[in-house]
Amino acid sequence: MTDAVPVDPADLPTERLVRLLTGADFWALHAEPALGLRRIVTSDGPAGVRGELWDERDPSVNIPSPTALAASWDPGMVRGIGGLLAEEARRKRVDVLLGPTVNIQRTPLGGRHFECFSEDPLLTSRLAVAYITGVQEHGVAATVKHVVGNDFERQRFTADVRVDERTLREVYLQPFEAAVTGAGVWAAMAAYNSVRGTTMTENPLLELLRGWGFDGVVMSDWFAARSLAAATAELDLVMPGPTTPWGSALVDAVADGRVPREAVVAKVRRLLRLGERVGAAGPDATPGVEPGRFAPAPTPERAAAVAAHLRSATAAGFVLLGNRPVAGAPVLPLDPAARRVALIGDHATHPRVLGGGSAFVFPTGVVTPADGLRAALGDGVRLDVVAGAPTTSRIGAPELADLRVPGADRPGVEIRFLGDGDRELGRVERTSTTYNWNNAFGDGVEPARLRAVEARTVYRAATSGRHVLGCSGTGRYRLLLDGVVVLDRQLALPVDADGVEGLTRPPQAGHEVELAEGAEVDVVVRHDVDPERRTDDMLIVPLQVNASRPRPDTAQALRTAEEAARAADVAVVVVGTTEESEGEGFDRDELDLPGAQDELVRRVAAANPRTVVVVNAGAPVLLPWRDEVAAVLVSWLPGQEFGSALADVLLGVVEPGGRLPMTWPGDTADPIPSTVAVDGVVHYSEGLHVGHRRYLRDGVRPAYWFGHGLGYTSWAYEGLVVRPEPAGVAVEVAVRNTGARPGREVVQVYLARPESALERPARWLAGFAAATAGPGERVTVRIALPERVFAHWDESAGDWAVEPGEFAVRVGRHADDAALTATVAPRPQAVPSG
Incomplete structure (x- = not known):
């Protein structure tokens, strides 16, 4: 840093300007004293903030995975998690967080499915805005990624996505637009793949960001920039560095007029603006951000507060898929009279709390399901922890x-x-x-x-x-x-x-x-x-x-699990994916649970009718035994407070708060799009019909619908009022808690246009809100539907349009529920363009 008055970027030599547009190393950007700009540090971190040192010597607070956050359907909670991430970033002297990932979960076969929010563009958009706002209101930049079509891992560097303009606008670009217009995101990352024949670092689609009002930095995904051509596109920063396709080649291109110098200066100005926003430039710049500047100092009391925050957020994303009665009562929450619990499965002691690749951090500590239940049950209940069947043939990490x-x-x-x-x-x-x-x-x-x-x-x-x-x-x-x-x-x-x-x-x-x-x-x-x-x-x-260590014979392990289940009042089986079945860098070949876990569940359920299965996976898996067990609870990749949150939910301290942010397939015959490129091309041939929309179009029933999830109480939908307003449509829904304990209900509003003159989804999510009520209490939630949710992209006009006439309004608990229905014709008005 320097006390001198910073110069104007246009006054710097071209060589020094170009140097700023390439990374200084794997994570950081160059400083430029003449501009008053210190080193800016970026970090991976969808499930925490890694920092520059990627190892156990600098551990990170490990938050629930994005699918787990999305399952809460709670933007307020996600915003709070964004604030926690910003605190972690400042503690680790990180300025730019490389997240959130807002690519649509086009298929559960996608290897980074767990790193994205949802298959639905509206839900993804709402949560992305909350996440970004939570991060940036504390002076740390969020980076919305990966623009666009990076919904697969196979051949992601070379594959070309073919998708029609309307689908691109209405589905895949919507979360990026919301990140700009709804949260004012400070950075965006261009993807590896091509769209319509042009790699994304050079693609004209990046110009849409500027059209929406984006004034931040567009950076490449790491090693994604291919050539000098990106310099004449909207790309501002090539990562990592210092050797990139730009460097001296860009200096020469400016010198001979192939790249306008003004374009380079504009990129540097945007980079300088980013520096000012994160405190790396301007009057508030510091040589390095002290931990106490934006983040509380690390103390035992702060660590306890963070653990409590994560514990609550983790439970909020658990989704109870089923909870059938046994001997007249649902098996969850667990009967307080139970004196012996069998906790079964390798994931009970070695859970997956986060996914591999860019999302991976070294947690500050992990509460396993065995740890959490042991602490919660106390001395009066016997807990038998049994390994169950092997989940992998790989050699693991040693203890x-x-x-x-x-x-x-x-x-x-x-x-x-x-x-x-x-x-x-x-x-x-x-x-x-x-x-x-x-x-x-x-x-x-x-x-x-x-x-x-x-x-x-x-x-x-x-x-x-x-x-x-x-x-x-x-x-x-x-x-x-x-x-x-x-x-x-x-x-x-x-x-x-x-x-x-x-x-x-x-x-x-x-x-x-x-x-x-x-x-x-x-x-x-x-x-x-x-x-x-x-x-x-x-x-x-x-x-x-x-x-x-020596592994037990599978047959013997299954017998041991059966015996433990038979002797217990209740059996809790924790199953899940492994590092080799879902992660960055590869897509999934199948949705089955690895190893003999399906057989384990069936054997335990046959031995004990009170069997609860906890699914520890970041993405959907097939559950062929789902009708054979008493309860199924999805915990996702839940972060470091897994065990504590699980104990809270199983024992009824809190109810599982989640709803599915994606459709859960029933079997291999379900309509699941492929991630495999054919002749170098991935065809998004399903068009608008992504996720639950495709099931509805094809008349196929999944195992569990998008939006599905149970709590520990029951609800009645008692009233619906729908009325046009100047800014859209207002929906008021009255619901009553008809159960015996307080609860939270996620009220979901879907639109349909059965007689449309153009192709549409059978119905689509238009809004949602949570209702909380005590036993017998009736509450009314208000859900605003802006004009945009009625609109479609008119390719001939190159703008948004609303088809005149009535739309069907369906209110319920998931994508195929219609507890209450109405019709409405929104008032004609100009639709916000994008």
Whole structure:
């Protein structure tokens, strides 16, 4: 920083302007003292704020995944979570949060389904506005992403999305428009894919952002910028850097007139505006943001407040899909008279609290379902925790308690960075066994000199039997046990795999070894740095140390689970996905639960009629046993307070507050769009009929409709008033709590136009609001339907239009419910253009 008066960007040499438009490194932007601009730091973080150091030494508060947040149907709650993320960003000295992801959940097969909000554009838009507002009102920039059509992972760098203009406007662009017009988002990220033949970093569709009033920075997704052509489009910033397709090539293009210098200056002005908004430029700029400036200082009291906040938000997103009576009463909430509970499943002790890839952070701590129930049940109830059936054949991450730093009596792993001739460049101790170095290897370790990385630890067998020790990554890996090379393998991703898959589900190799309980073995995993993976300024090195304790025979594990269920008053089975079945960098091939989990549920349900299944997954999975169990509760990827929130819901301290933000398929015959490109093209051939709209069009009944969810009370819909107003239509709905306890109901309004002259969805979500009431209480909620929800995109006019005449109004609890109906003709008026 400098005390001098900042100069005008137009007065800077072209070389210094262009330097600002490319990242300084993997996460940060260049400083420019002449402009009064300090370094700006970005961070991944849809489920938390990672910061620049991506490891356990700088843990992050892990919030519920976006699907879990969306399941709350509660913009106010999501806004509060945005504020928590901003607090975390400031604590980690982050200026720009790379989220939210507002791509539409076109298909549950999408690998990053859990990172998006919903299949519905209106619900996505409402929640995106809340999220962005919550982040930015605390001085941190949100980044709406990925513009546009990045609803799949396979071939995302090369695939071309073909979608008609009306569908693009009414479905896929609507959340981006809302982020600009409803929240004034400060940054946007251009996607990897192409749309209609042009890659998004160069696509004219980015001009729509400016047309909606966007005055922020458009950045590339990481490594998405392909060429100099993006410089004449709306792209402002190429990430990461410093080597990008711009650099000296852009300087030369300005010099010879191929790129107007004014365009470069305009990009820098937008970047400077971003700096002013986040406190990196202007009179309020600081050399680095102190933790106390926008964020409370980290104290035990603050940590407890954050935990309570997350606990409440997590329970608000749990969706109760079914809760049938057993012996005359619903099984949930659990009977207080129950004296013995069986908690079954690998996810009960090793839950998935977040997804892999850009959404991954190292949580500050995780409350497992076993932890939460044990604390809540107390000494008067016996809790039997049983592993259940294996969920994966992969070698897992070892328990930290099983590892010791060589030559020391403390848990962990010693990492050595080696140069030519194995000369040690540096070393560090770690308590994690998953490492992803993005050009930052520690003090004194220069990427250009790095030749190999070694992870050394002492593995102590917790039980007798056949243990599997191994490693994961891409490239050459060697595994040495007690100094003997037992593996020397070149690990590679499948042909045409996305590179991020090497981080989320990397190839691995293992070696079985028979160990007695307490036996120790020296473990060394060595990775030789591949010279072909190097660039002049970027070296990404992945490495995992893997170890799995002896696994029980599946048949025996199922019998043990049955016995535990039979002996208990109630059985709670926690099932879910694994890191290899959903994550960034790959799409899903199927929706089945991995491993023998379906068989586990069926065996437990047969042994105990009071069986509750908790589904720990970020996206829909098939539930073929759903009519065989007493209750099904979806917990999503719920963040670090999973166990505490789960105990609250199961015991009835709070009711499950969620409703499905997407349709839940029934079986493999359901109308599920593919993510696979054909001849390089992904055809969005379903058009407007995304998610529940496609089920309605095709007359197919899913397992559970969009919007479905139960609470612990019952509701009656008793009155509906619909009237046109100057700004749209007002809907008033009277509902009564007919149950015995307080509750929350999400009242949903859908529109239909049965006699339309143009193609439309059978019905579409137009508005929603929550009603809270005590037993017997009647309340009225008011839902405003703006003119825009009646409008369609008129391709011939290139604008929004409302078809004259009446629309059907359906009010109910989900997309196929019609508790109350009416008709209305909105007053003609100019529709807000976009």
